[in-house]
Amino acid sequence: MRKGSIAASLFWLSAGWLVVALVATGFLLTDLYSRALDTALSDTLDFHVESLAGSLLETGDPQSQDIALADPRFGRPRSGWYWAIRDADGTLYNLSRSVVGIDTPDIPGPVSASGRQTAIMDDSFGTSMRVVERTVTIGPDTYEIIVTGNLSEILELVGNFRGQAFIVLGAVGVMLAMMSFIVARFAMRPVDRLSAAIESVRAGESAAVTGTYPREIAPLAEEVNELLRSNTQIIERARNQVGNLAHGLKTPIAVLRNEAGTSKGALADVVLAESDKMSTMVTTYLERARLAARTSVVGKKADAAKIMARLSRVMAKIHPDIAITLHPHEPALPWFRGDEADLEEIAGNLLDNACKWSGGQVEVRLSAEQGSAGTVLLLAIDDNGPGLSAEDAQKVLRRGVRLDEKTPGSGLGLDIVKELVDVYGGDLALKRSVLGGLLVELRLPTARQSGVTRPAT
Structure with a gap:
């Protein structure tokens, strides 16, 4: 206990x-x-x-x-x-x-x-x-x-009786204590089952708390399910409202841009510049609302090892001159607790950047790490490229910042990654790699595996 x-x-x-x-x-x-x-x-x-x-x-x-x-x-x-x-x-x-x-x-x-x-x-x-x-x-x-x-x-005789009495009562006390332990464990079994059901929801194995519980804790299970339903409804309404607001603003902004584009002068230039900023802000916050709504839904998880294996094969075709090595992982590697598409977007951006900036060698490792909040999924990507200084490592995480304009891209990749990582409560760190280039360490929340434990890959 x-x-x-x-x-x-x-x-x-x-x-x-x-x-x-x-x-x-x-x-x-x-x-x-x-x-x-x-x-x-x-x-x-x-x-x-x-x-x-x-x-x-x-x-x-x-x-x-x-x-x-x-x-x-x-x-x-x-x-x-x-x-x-x-x-x-x-x-x-x-x-x-x-x-x-x-x-x-x-x-x-x-x-x-x-x-x-x-x-x-x-x-x-x-x-x-x-x-x-x-x-x-x-x-x-x-x-x-x-x-x-x-x-x-x-x-x-009284002294002998006292000694024998305490021996017998001690034995009775041990048996009663064992019975008390068994009764306590038996009485708490429904609570353990409820805890396991809630953990199953959190780990993404079920969408609601299921099972039959005694009347003392049955209301708690019902309230948890009601809270899950209410949370889903609130997220859905918020996502719809943000989407409606964004779509409602797009038309007026487009009208302003069109009118400003057909006119000339300082006022038209100001309107055109400000409408561009408004359009960018609407797109940005719409994307953030979409991410927040998607990651707030309880019950999603993804196989990180399977996703990284697929991304490694795709990147090997896109960058045929880069040697991508996916190191074996332990069989009991936990899954990512979140949406599969989000993990693909995060890992895909990081792996694509490593391939673009590497000198021909990229190494990928997946492992489980014990953190202050429990077990986390650690994704490490090394390359043998030029790497980044500590100051540049902070700059590249800003929206739209690019250190080299010659390499194709919008500069939004790492910012989107950072946005997603923050939404999931993860951590993104850029360090010096042992290969001489950049080491990207990504820590994300975990969920239990589904089905049979797979072999190491």
């Missing part, structure tokens, strides 16, 4: 929420498990206290050997499971065999209405214990029954 994509945003948002939710779930489950174990320990200790109290009341003698608990943990030294019976002064009367080398704990805090107290304490071995104490009265005597349970064991 590309950076900044909707699918990536959905994935990272859901992944972040999953991490927070699963971590919170892990701590919550651990706390619930800890509370459940502590409650179970307290209930067990209360049961043992009740058992000792019943035995004490039954025997009436706190030192009786019949007072005992069946749980074997009370017979294992340093187990954290202890019980003892003492009086209010702290005198021991009876205790479990596990109480070896330790003191019976004194539980701080108030006694409940039932005579029960509980607390968490450590024994002399550092074992954390849950302690429960209850007061039992037999006749005039009052005894304290103390029972402890090993809380360290519970804490260890």
